[in-house]
Amino acid sequence: MAADQKFENELLQESHDVLQAIIPKMTQIWRQLGFPPGKTQERFAAAISHHKELWESMLEEEKNNKKKIVTSIDRLGRHYHQLGRELGIVVKDLDSDAPLLEMEKCLNDAIAELMREKEERMKNVRILFEHDDVLCGRLELPPFNINREKIPTTEQMNLLQDHITQLENEIILRQQQFVSVRDDIKCMMQQLETSARSSFEVEMFVSDSETVCLSSDNIMKMKECQADLKARHDRCIIKANVLRCKIGTLWERLNVEQVTQDMFLADNKGFSPSTIAVLEQELAHLEEEKMKHIEQFIKAVRHDILMWWEKCFTSEGEQKAFTPFSSNVYTEDLLNLHENLAEKLKMLHGANKEIFTKVAHRENLWKRMEDIEARGRDPTRLFGNRGCALLLEEKERKKIMKELPRVEEQLIQLLDEYEKNNGSILLINGRDYRCSVTEQWTFYEEQKENEKLQRQRERQDKLVEESKGGAKPTTPMKRRLGTTGLRTQLESPKSSKQRRVAPISSAPANRTGRRILTEALVNQLHCKTEVHETSTISTYSAFTEALAKKQGLSSTILDSNKTTPMKSRQGTPMRSFTPSTLPRRRSPRLASRSPGRLLTPTRSTPKLALSKNHRPFLC
Numbered sequence: 001m002a003a004d005q006k007f008e009n010e011l012l013q014e015s016h017d018v019l020q021a022i023i024p025k026m027t028q029i030w031r032q033l034g035f036p037p038g039k040t041q042e043r044f045a046a047a048i049s050h051h052k053e054l055w056e057s058m059l060e061e062e063k064n065n066k067k068k069i070v071t072s073i074d075r076l077g078r079h080y081h082q083l084g085r086e087l088g089i090v091v092k093d094l095d096s097d098a099p100l101l102e103m104e105k106c107l108n109d110a111i112a113e114l115m116r117e118k119e120e121r122m123k124n125v126r127i128l129f130e131h132d133d134v135l136c137g138r139l140e141l142p143p144f145n146i147n148r149e150k151i152p153t154t155e156q157m158n159l160l161q162d163h164i165t166q167l168e169n170e171i172i173l174r175q176q177q178f179v180s181v182r183d184d185i186k187c188m189m190q191q192l193e194t195s196a197r198s199s200f201e202v203e204m205f206v207s208d209s210e211t212v213c214l215s216s217d218n219i220m221k222m223k224e225c226q227a228d229l230k231a232r233h234d235r236c237i238i239k240a241n242v243l244r245c246k247i248g249t250l251w252e253r254l255n256v257e258q259v260t261q262d263m264f265l266a267d268n269k270g271f272s273p274s275t276i277a278v279l280e281q282e283l284a285h286l287e288e289e290k291m292k293h294i295e296q297f298i299k300a301v302r303h304d305i306l307m308w309w310e311k312c313f314t315s316e317g318e319q320k321a322f323t324p325f326s327s328n329v330y331t332e333d334l335l336n337l338h339e340n341l342a343e344k345l346k347m348l349h350g351a352n353k354e355i356f357t358k359v360a361h362r363e364n365l366w367k368r369m370e371d372i373e374a375r376g377r378d379p380t381r382l383f384g385n386r387g388c389a390l391l392l393e394e395k396e397r398k399k400i401m402k403e404l405p406r407v408e409e410q411l412i413q414l415l416d417e418y419e420k421n422n423g424s425i426l427l428i429n430g431r432d433y434r435c436s437v438t439e440q441w442t443f444y445e446e447q448k449e450n451e452k453l454q455r456q457r458e459r460q461d462k463l464v465e466e467s468k469g470g471a472k473p474t475t476p477m478k479r480r481l482g483t484t485g486l487r488t489q490l491e492s493p494k495s496s497k498q499r500r501v502a503p504i505s506s507a508p509a510n511r512t513g514r515r516i517l518t519e520a521l522v523n524q525l526h527c528k529t530e531v532h533e534t535s536t537i538s539t540y541s542a543f544t545e546a547l548a549k550k551q552g553l554s555s556t557i558l559d560s561n562k563t564t565p566m567k568s569r570q571g572t573p574m575r576s577f578t579p580s581t582l583p584r585r586r587s588p589r590l591a592s593r594s595p596g597r598l599l600t601p602t603r604s605t606p607k608l609a610l611s612k613n614h615r616p617f618l619c
Contacts, residue, residue, distance in 0.1 A: 070100060076108060128160050141167070181223060192272065240276055243279040243280060253290070253293075355418065
């Protein structure tokens with residue numbers, strides 16, 4: 001800007017100098033010529049006007065040049081952005097402050113670069129378009145949807161390339177399908193003893209897989225032809241198998257020799273129409289023979305019916321409902337009724353084979369569980385435990401109790417699905433098997449509870465009887481404070497943490513003490529049986545009362561022992577013994593209740609002890 005301002009100042013100064021040098025000279029010439037002042041002014045005005053017009057014309061010309069350059073830049077800019085849009089690229093914006101001529105030059109260079117890229121891309125696009133046309137023509141598909149007159153963008157080029165790749169993969173896949181389906185059709189036609197009939201089938205067999213049209217319609221037609229042949233093929237297989245099954249059944253019931261059967265089957269393998277025709281002839285011949293031996297056939301069918309009744313768990317009522325089973329008039333109608341029932345049972349078992357298998361498995365598990373329970377109630381098995389029989393029995397029991405609920409859950413699920421799909425209940429032994437399972441478990445639990453109560457009653461009666469007879473009763477598994485605590489303190493002096501003191505008493509005193517102890521235990525047991533059969537002492541008052549009773553009973557036993565001296569064996573007087581040490585400590589509760597008296601426990605039955613001379617005596 002400073003240079004421009006200096007140039008303008010210099011131009012103005014030079015113009016001023018020129019006018020300042022020329023105007024005086026022109027004024028002098030006009031004065032010499034004698035022009036009046038008015039004329040001189042007119043000439044000055046004309047000179048100034050001419051000078052002004054000259055500069056204005058020059059200014060207008062420069063304005064026109066600028067306008068042309070701006071128009072050219074605008075046109076080039078639109079072309080530049082249009083090429084960028086066609087090529088799918090983002091063009092750079094030019095500097096708006098740059099001179100117009102420089103801007104025009106930059107636009108021309110950028111447009112030339114984009115035009116070269118456009119030509120290169122169009123060349124590649126033409127090759128892709130040609131390849132796409134070939135692939136689409138073979139697959140009979142429309143070409144890629146794109147305006148081929150305009151240059152595609154980079155995204156469109158990528159889409160076109162992906163489209164061509166998909167077409168190539170599709171051709172490879174369809175070509176494999178074509179070869180596979182064609183070979184399968186050829187094989188089935190040979191097995192079915194037939195050949196190509198339509199022009200499409202002939203063209204399909206003679207065409208090359210590399211050039212054949214792989215359109216969707218052609219592939220669909222080939223698959224339809226394959227499906228038709230497959231259906232015929234399957235029908236022939238089923239028909240041949242059914243014929244062979246019927247023939248085998250008739251052979252078995254007619255007692256045909258096995259050698260004859262093997263020879264016939266070896267000569268008539270497969271399922272071609274000719275083989276089926278031979279099988280049908282043999283079946284017709286055997287049907288004629290069947291009518292000649294109808295009684296034998298009915299008895300054989302009845303044997304099969306019994307087998308299927310057993311497999312399908314048919315109840316006796318359902319079996320008796322089929323009255324023709326007991327008929328002795330052997331006719332063709334009777335045979336048909338039996339065969340229809342046998343076929344119906346066979347289909348029922350085949351459709352629900354999993355259910356019947358689960359039922360049989362569950363019944364087997366239940367029977368094994370009952371056998372184990374029965375063996376468990378036999379006490380003699382404890383004396384013959386050879387080879388870890390009890391351990392094996394316990395392992396088997398745990399395995400059954402783990403597997404049985406799982407099998408029942410699966411079976412109930414299958415029965416629910418059958419009822420949902422068929423709208424009816426599948427009867428097992430004439431009943432809903434789910435109800436049967438529930439009833440079995442209910443009866444099993446009741447039986448176990450009854451056995452438990454019976455064992456408790458027997459154990460309690462045995463305890464009372466033993467106590468009445470003077471024997472030492474066995475301690476129950478679940479000790480109760482009312483009975484067991486008393487017996488423990490009176491019969492087990494070791495549990496009180498005191499050393500045993502051998503009392504000086506006689507044999508009658510021991511018998512008296514035992515009688516008193518027995519009566520106390522019997523009374524205590526009767527009281528517990530009548531009042532506290534299934535409960536224990538739960539209050540402090542009851543505890544103190546029981547403790548007082550025990551102390552009173554102990555005092556009575558000690559007094560009886562002191563009054564009656566015990567005689568020694570063989571008339572030898574017994575020497576008294578004094579314990580070497582006093583009791584170490586007493587129970588805090590007993591000390592608080594009876595501080596001045598020591599409770600010395602005695603035994604309910606006499607036991608052997610050793611004296612200082614190591615001879616046994618009763619104490």
